[in-house]
Amino acid sequence: MGEITLVRHGQANSAATNEADYDKLSDLGHQQARWLGEWMHAHDGPFDAVYAGSLRRQRETVAGMGFTDVNTDERLNEITYYTLTEEMDALDIAPKRTSPDDFAIHFPATLTAWRDGLIKGTETYDAYGARVAAILQEAAQPGKRILCVTSGGIIARAVAHILHLDIPEMAQIALPILNTSVHRIHVTDHGSILGTFNGSPHLDHADRLAARTHY
Numbered sequence: 001m002g003e004i005t006l007v008r009h010g011q012a013n014s015a016a017t018n019e020a021d022y023d024k025l026s027d028l029g030h031q032q033a034r035w036l037g038e039w040m041h042a043h044d045g046p047f048d049a050v051y052a053g054s055l056r057r058q059r060e061t062v063a064g065m066g067f068t069d070v071n072t073d074e075r076l077n078e079i080t081y082y083t084l085t086e087e088m089d090a091l092d093i094a095p096k097r098t099s100p101d102d103f104a105i106h107f108p109a110t111l112t113a114w115r116d117g118l119i120k121g122t123e124t125y126d127a128y129g130a131r132v133a134a135i136l137q138e139a140a141q142p143g144k145r146i147l148c149v150t151s152g153g154i155i156a157r158a159v160a161h162i163l164h165l166d167i168p169e170m171a172q173i174a175l176p177i178l179n180t181s182v183h184r185i186h187v188t189d190h191g192s193i194l195g196t197f198n199g200s201p202h203l204d205h206a207d208r209l210a211a212r213t214h215y
Contacts, residue, residue: 002187033064039202052149078151087119108171
């Protein structure tokens with residue numbers, strides 16, 4: 001049996017209002033990555049290959065985890081959510097996003113408008129789904145353990161793909177995904193099976209509860 005391990009990047013610049021400013025780890029994000037790396041190197045088995053998206057926050061996370069032989073794959077890059085948000089605001093078809101707490105309402109509305117072609121983003125909704133499905137298929141190698149450092153929107157799409165979920169359910173999955181959380185997919189002869197969702201063993205300490213962040 002093979003295994004795909006998906007890891008979300010550490011906390012980024014949550015005070016940002018655009019894609020470029022968001023794309024860097026906070027001090028806590030760097031610490032989260034170091035803690036996860038220490039836990040993995042002490043408690044997890046070796047990986048046959050390590051992949052990360054090309055975004056700065058993803059590259060900083062995998063480096064902070066202590067991995068140096070990393071394959072860059074842009075299919076692991078996050079959707080351009082700030083760009084989609086700007087288009088949603090221009091259409092005025094959903095409540096405006098004024099804080100991270102609005103994500104629960106804004107995210108499914110945005111994905112639905114994107115799927116229906118009301119907003120364009122930098123890729124189509126179908127292309128987003130296709131690239132996630134493609135990287136999952138390539139990483140699903142029998143007997144191999146593959147690590148992919150990515151983002152919350154990619155992890156949510158991956159889980160939705162495996163469980164055949166629509167946008168409302170996928171949005172519910174996206175909401176609780178922690179920074180530097182661990183998600184494992186078992187690769188079997190009968191297909192891929194979700195084994196672990198949103199694990200955070202490196203943060204399961206009384207003195208690290210405040211380090212369990214979503215934004």
